[in-house]
Amino acid sequence: xxxxxxxxxxxxxxxxxxxxxxxxxxxxxxxxxxxxxxxxxxxxxxxxxxxxxxxxxxxxxxxxxxxxxxxxxxxxxxxxxxxxxxxxxxxxxxxxxxxxxxxxxxxxxxxxxxxxxxxxxxxxxxxxxxxxxxxxxxxxxxxxxxxxxxxxxxxxxxxxxxxxxxxxxxxxxxxxxxxxxxxxxxxxxxxxxxxxxxxxxxxxxxxx
Ligand SMILES: Nc1ncnc2c1ncn2[C@@H]1O[C@H](COP(=O)(O)OP(=O)(O)OP(=O)(O)O)[C@@H](O)[C@H]1O
Ligand SMILES: [Mg+2]
Numbered sequence: 001x002x003x004x005x006x007x008x009x010x011x012x013x014x015x016x017x018x019x020x021x022x023x024x025x026x027x028x029x030x031x032x033x034x035x036x037x038x039x040x041x042x043x044x045x046x047x048x049x050x051x052x053x054x055x056x057x058x059x060x061x062x063x064x065x066x067x068x069x070x071x072x073x074x075x076x077x078x079x080x081x082x083x084x085x086x087x088x089x090x091x092x093x094x095x096x097x098x099x100x101x102x103x104x105x106x107x108x109x110x111x112x113x114x115x116x117x118x119x120x121x122x123x124x125x126x127x128x129x130x131x132x133x134x135x136x137x138x139x140x141x142x143x144x145x146x147x148x149x150x151x152x153x154x155x156x157x158x159x160x161x162x163x164x165x166x167x168x169x170x171x172x173x174x175x176x177x178x179x180x181x182x183x184x185x186x187x188x189x190x191x192x193x194x195x196x197x198x199x200x201x202x203x204x205x206x207x208x
Contacts, residue, residue: 004087005205006128008098010171011136012164013157014147015187016194020136021096023195024202028092031206036086039096040074044081047074055154064110068117071102076124084128099125100133100174100182105156108170109163129181132205134198135171136187140164143187 007024009017018039025037041051050070054062062070075098086093099121107114140161147157175182183201187194 004090005092005131006083006087006095007092007202007205008095008100008130008133009136010097010100010104010133010174010182011185011187012104012138012140012143012168012171014143014145014150015136015138016146016191017096017136019191020134020185020194020198021094023191024198025094027195027199028094028202033092034090035092035094036082037094037096038078038082040078040098040101041071042074043078043083043095044074046077050074055156057153057155057158061155064106064112067110068102068106068112068120071106072120072124075099075102079125079128095130098130098133100135100171103174104167104170108173109159109167111166114170114173131181132202133178133182134185134201135175135182136185136194137168137171138187140168 009021009024011017021037021039025035028035040047041054042048050073054067054070054074083093083095099117102121103114103117106112107117144157144161144164147153175184185194185197185201189197
């Protein structure tokens with residue numbers, strides 16, 4: 001039996017992750033592979049409630065450590081209830097954001113650093129890492145413009161450019177640290193070209 005693959009999509013706001021996710025899912029399913037598409041924070045009833053709390057602009061917004069722990073609370077629920085069972089059944093899982101996003105947003109953007117997140121990661125999911133992560137990379141102002149055309153700003157999108165620059169830098173650091181797993185997609189290109197890049201990077205996963 002073909003064993004499952006765990007693929008994650010990362011990148012700053014409006015980079016085109018969710019747009020590409022739908023197209024990538026179609027493309028993988030066309031090969032006769034059973035694939036689950038999901039997102040973080042979210043993917044479970046509890047996770048979606050935490051997502052709403054995390055994204056809604058709030059006066060009593062979560063402090064950075066609370067934000068990090070809420071992300072991981074949603075994540076472990078998602079892993080144990082949805083992601084791991086699907087992988088165990090041989091399904092492929094495509095997840096819009098995962099733990100690299102915590103390193104980027106809470107580690108980089110919020111300034112918590114990578115070390116504390118590594119400790120939590122080791123405890124929360126010691127045995128699960130994506131087989132492949134596509135990092136949708138583009139200048140933050142371009143992404144924010146795209147995101148602004150889509151909808152009003154959520155709590156993260158209300159942050160200043162400095163925040164997103166720190167997030168992008170932290171994503172680049174993740175890529176340097178995990179060059180085999182994390183592949184960069186030039187997200188400034190049009191949707192067709194972005195998808196072509198993604199397909200090239202996904203191709204090796206189809207080899208047993
Ligand atoms: N390659 C592209 N070129 C131009 N516009 C794009 C491209 N990909 C997506 N878009 C548009 O940009 C907007 C943001 O795209 P999308 O929602 O896929 O980004 P995202 O990375 O999922 O953002 P977020 O991090 O906020 O979830 C959408 O309106 C989408 O139609
Ligand atoms: Mg999205």
